[in-house]
Amino acid sequence: MIISSTGDFREAARRRLPRFLFDYADGGANAEETLRRNVSDLSSVALRQRVLRDVATIDLKTTLFGREIALPVALGPVGISGMYARRGEVQAARAAAAAGIPTCLSTVSICSIEEVARAAEPFWFQLYVIRDRAFMRDLITRAKIAGAEALVFTVDMPVPGARYRDAHSGMSGPRGPLRRAVQAMGKPGWAWDVGVRGRPHMLGNLLPVLGANSGLNDYMGWLGANFDPTIQWRDLDWIRAAWDGPLIIKGILDPEDAREAARIGADGIVVSNHGGRQLDGVLSTTRALPDIAEAVGDTMTVLADGGIRSGLDVVRMLALGAQGVLLGRAWVYALAAQGEAGVTKLLDLIAREMTVAMTLTGVNRIVAIDRSILADAGRRYDATNGSDWV
Ligand SMILES: Cc1cc2nc3c(=O)[nH]c(=O)nc-3n(C[C@H](O)[C@H](O)[C@H](O)COP(=O)(O)O)c2cc1C
Numbered sequence: 311m312i313i314s315s316t317g318d319f320r321e322a323a324r325r326r327l328p329r330f331l332f333d334y335a336d337g338g339a340n341a342e343e344t345l346r347r348n349v350s351d352l353s354s355v356a357l358r359q360r361v362l363r364d365v366a367t368i369d370l371k372t373t374l375f376g377r378e379i380a381l382p383v384a385l386g387p388v389g390i391s392g393m394y395a396r397r398g399e400v401q402a403a404r405a406a407a408a409a410g411i412p413t414c415l416s417t418v419s420i421c422s423i424e425e426v427a428r429a430a431e432p433f434w435f436q437l438y439v440i441r442d443r444a445f446m447r448d449l450i451t452r453a454k455i456a457g458a459e460a461l462v463f464t465v466d467m468p469v470p471g472a473r474y475r476d477a478h479s480g481m482s483g484p485r486g487p488l489r490r491a492v493q494a495m496g497k498p499g500w501a502w503d504v505g506v507r508g509r510p511h512m513l514g515n516l517l518p519v520l521g522a523n524s525g526l527n528d529y530m531g532w533l534g535a536n537f538d539p540t541i542q543w544r545d546l547d548w549i550r551a552a553w554d555g556p557l558i559i560k561g562i563l564d565p566e567d568a569r570e571a572a573r574i575g576a577d578g579i580v581v582s583n584h585g586g587r588q589l590d591g592v593l594s595t596t597r598a599l600p601d602i603a604e605a606v607g608d609t610m611t612v613l614a615d616g617g618i619r620s621g622l623d624v625v626r627m628l629a630l631g632a633q634g635v636l637l638g639r640a641w642v643y644a645l646a647a648q649g650e651a652g653v654t655k656l657l658d659l660i661a662r663e664m665t666v667a668m669t670l671t672g673v674n675r676i677v678a679i680d681r682s683i684l685a686d687a688g689r690r691y692d693a694t695n696g697s698d699w700v
Pocket residue numbers: 334335336348386387388389416417418436464560582583584585586587615616617618636637638639640
């Protein structure tokens with residue numbers, strides 16, 4: 311099939327993957343309202359077309375946490391992405407490194423920190439709040455030794471969200487292993503490439519705690535049993551003390567929480583609702599971002615994710631106040647569709663679309679992107695007025 315957009319990668323991924331894996335990536339929590347809002351609110355942000363402004367040279371480079379990168383984009387943490395292509399985290403990391411952007415590895419990846427760090431440049435590591443603090447400390451140490459340049463601490467998953475699609479697909483629920491095996495048989499391309507040649511399918515970073523049981527079945531159970539809902543802001547002091555590099559708090563959706571993150575000494579935040587996979591019904595990140603950027607943008611680096619499907623979307627997030635963005639499903643669809651080559655193609659597409667957007671909004675540098683390139687610049691989303699931009 312012809313692939314010219316993230317939507318095409320999504321369709322190619324749907325054709326290639328067993329249903330449980332496609333639905334796991336594609337789905338969200340409950341009725342998936344927030345997942346839809348992330349996409350639709352972002353794509354409805356209108357850009358302001360400007361012409362004849364000499365934009366012959368467009369520079370997409372920027373600096374995040376002291377490191378120059380080719381685009382204001384990173385591959386965000388996505389659990390079990392090693393199931394979407396053979397040793398998928400490594401393939402994605404290679405594509406990101408070649409494109410000059412960071413890869414952020416999930417705690418719950420198939421490939422381990424050590425396996426991915428060799429391919430990723432720059433390499434960030436994402437940590438979850440786990441009951442076993444000694445194990446968290448071990449992961450921080452492993453990330454540091456492996457050369458991680460930033461620690462992304464995800465705080466919006468004290469418990470997993472209600473994901474109805476996973477119950478239906480066999481990702482969770484009764485007879486999961488049997489249903490997954492039947493689905494895999496119906497996708498022989500995936501079954502040979504990933505199911506057979508992509509082994510081992512264990513959660514690489516959790517081997518020390520799960521041992522030989524760290525397979526997919528244990529993944530959902532482990533998430534539920536080991537995430538820690540008792541954590542509070544003051545518990546983050548020890549993480550700040552244990553990690554001396556850039557610390558980024560991921561999963562902020564409220565200006566008050568953004569201020570707390572600044573107070574504990576975080577260097578950055580990711581405005582995120584976990585791609586609509588946690589609390590359905592919360593604000594889209596598009597709507598949450600402007601107030602958060604206003605609250606803390608002068609004191610820390612504000613990143614954002616959720617619903618980014620194109621280079622236009624990247625430019626929109628920057629205009630709303632982000633200094634950089636994380637891709638989620640977009641890169642997973644590309645990885646599932648075409649492996650490393652797919653992620654390379656996606657990043658090239660994003661760069662080309664950003665160039666078009668910057669050319670036609672009359673800005674030639676990333677730092678010059680602000681609300682002035684939006685058609686509704688200065689006007690804000692009025693939460694009291696329902697769902698419209700006013
Ligand atoms: C399949 C899947 C797995 C994810 N796993 C993680 C994870 O392990 N850690 C994490 O911090 N966020 C995780 N996320 C959330 C992403 O990092 C990101 O916040 C979200 O995907 C952004 O929304 P988008 O996919 O609509 O762009 C996951 C998202 C998806 C789709």
